Amino acid sequence: AYWVDSQQKRYVPVKGDPIIGIVTAKAGDIFKVDVGGSEQASLSYLAFEGATKRNRPNVQVGDLVYGQFIVANKDMEPEMVCIDSSGRANGMGIIGHEGLLFKVSLGLIRKLLAPNCEIIQELGQLYPFEIVLGMNGRIWVKAKTVQQTLIVANILEACEHMTSEQRKQALAKLSES
Amino acid sequence: MPGARLAPSGSKLTGHVPPAWQLPVVSVVRDAEAQLLPDVGAIVTCKVCSINSRFAKVHILYVGSTPLKSAFRGTIRREDIRATERDKVEVYKSFRPGDIVLAKVISLGDAQSNYLLSTAENELGVVVAHGEAGARLVPISWCEMQCPRTHTKEFRKVARVQPQFLQT
Numbered sequence: 001a002y003w004v005d006s007q008q009k010r011y012v013p014v015k016g017d018p019i020i021g022i023v024t025a026k027a028g029d030i031f032k033v034d035v036g037g038s039e040q041a042s043l044s045y046l047a048f049e050g051a052t053k054r055n056r057p058n059v060q061v062g063d064l065v066y067g068q069f070i071v072a073n074k075d076m077e078p079e080m081v082c083i084d085s086s087g088r089a090n091g092m093g094i095i096g097h098e099g100l101l102f103k104v105s106l107g108l109i110r111k112l113l114a115p116n117c118e119i120i121q122e123l124g125q126l127y128p129f130e131i132v133l134g135m136n137g138r139i140w141v142k143a144k145t146v147q148q149t150l151i152v153a154n155i156l157e158a159c160e161h162m163t164s165e166q167r168k169q170a171l172a173k174l175s176e177s
Numbered sequence: 178m179p180g181a182r183l184a185p186s187g188s189k190l191t192g193h194v195p196p197a198w199q200l201p202v203v204s205v206v207r208d209a210e211a212q213l214l215p216d217v218g219a220i221v222t223c224k225v226c227s228i229n230s231r232f233a234k235v236h237i238l239y240v241g242s243t244p245l246k247s248a249f250r251g252t253i254r255r256e257d258i259r260a261t262e263r264d265k266v267e268v269y270k271s272f273r274p275g276d277i278v279l280a281k282v283i284s285l286g287d288a289q290s291n292y293l294l295s296t297a298e299n300e301l302g303v304v305v306a307h308g309e310a311g312a313r314l315v316p317i318s319w320c321e322m323q324c325p326r327t328h329t330k331e332f333r334k335v336a337r338v339q340p341q342f343l344q345t
């Protein structure tokens with residue numbers, strides 16, 4: 001298979017992509033989620049692990065959710081779920097209230113999601129942190145303190161324009177201080 | 178006679194009513210030609226304007242072979258697209274916006290709602306469709322159409338048009 005790699009910041013929903021969305025509204029049985037595309041995606045309240053009609057998930061407006069698209073084409077409104085095909089969460093669902101969400105370009109996300117990405121490994125040696133990457137250009141980071149979280153976020157944003165030597169120098173300076 | 182005056186010219190309008198055989202007939206004419214309204218059971222030609230996971234919205238363009246002056250709006254529900262396996266049907270694999278569809282009217286709807294249409298027959302469904310590459314698709318089975326340029330197959334609910342209506 002062939003594909004064309006390009007630099008872009010505007011996300012177009014694709015079926016199967018894992019993304020981070022922000023819940024904007026509750027409309028009866030579904031949530032409206034902003035995923036950074038031209039339309040808001042719909043997320044059914046039953047599309048969470050262990051959710052039934054009696055046992056509704058605790059999702060509020062403004063929450064972050066990590067899920068994937070099951071319907072995404074140019075003619076219809078995109079639909080996302082927070083479970084995989086077997087019904088298990090597999091890491092998807094509501095993201096905690098702490099941490100920081102920020103936006104980067106789509107090319108950087110693809111680079112970070114490549115297997116054996118050096119950036120994440122080197123950052124992990126600096127500070128321990130949790131990270132969630134969304135293919136729609138959104139990254140959620142949480143480290144032990146607010147300062148460490150901000151440092152990790154700034155490094156990730158700057159990785160777009162730094163070469164690997166510059167990055168190693170910056171990380172070396174940070175680990176000294 | 179249509180267009181006749183109520184009282185013959187030169188006569189005075191009095192309380193005197195002329196006998197019935199002398200009374201002119203008055204008729205009210207609305208437009209130049211009568212508007213043909215789709216009736217329940219009529220076959221209509223429509224164009225899909227938007228799709229949803231539950232239904233497809235269409236503009237009704239022709240009733241039978243007569244074009245309509247103003248397009249009416251119709252809805253094809255998901256369960257009315259096919260006659261068999263009505264619950265497993267996906268609207269995205271049956272219609273796309275821009276397709277020309279032959280459908281049958283099943284209900285006129287209430288005051289606010291649109292005509293309710295159905296394509297649950299072999300002769301009903303997509304007649305003309307354009308693919309993602311922009312070329313006109315060629316039907317290869319009742320559920321697939323192929324682009325002649327890129328040879329990619331797309332899913333549609335294809336109508337089996339009677340041979341006498343096909344022009345090759």
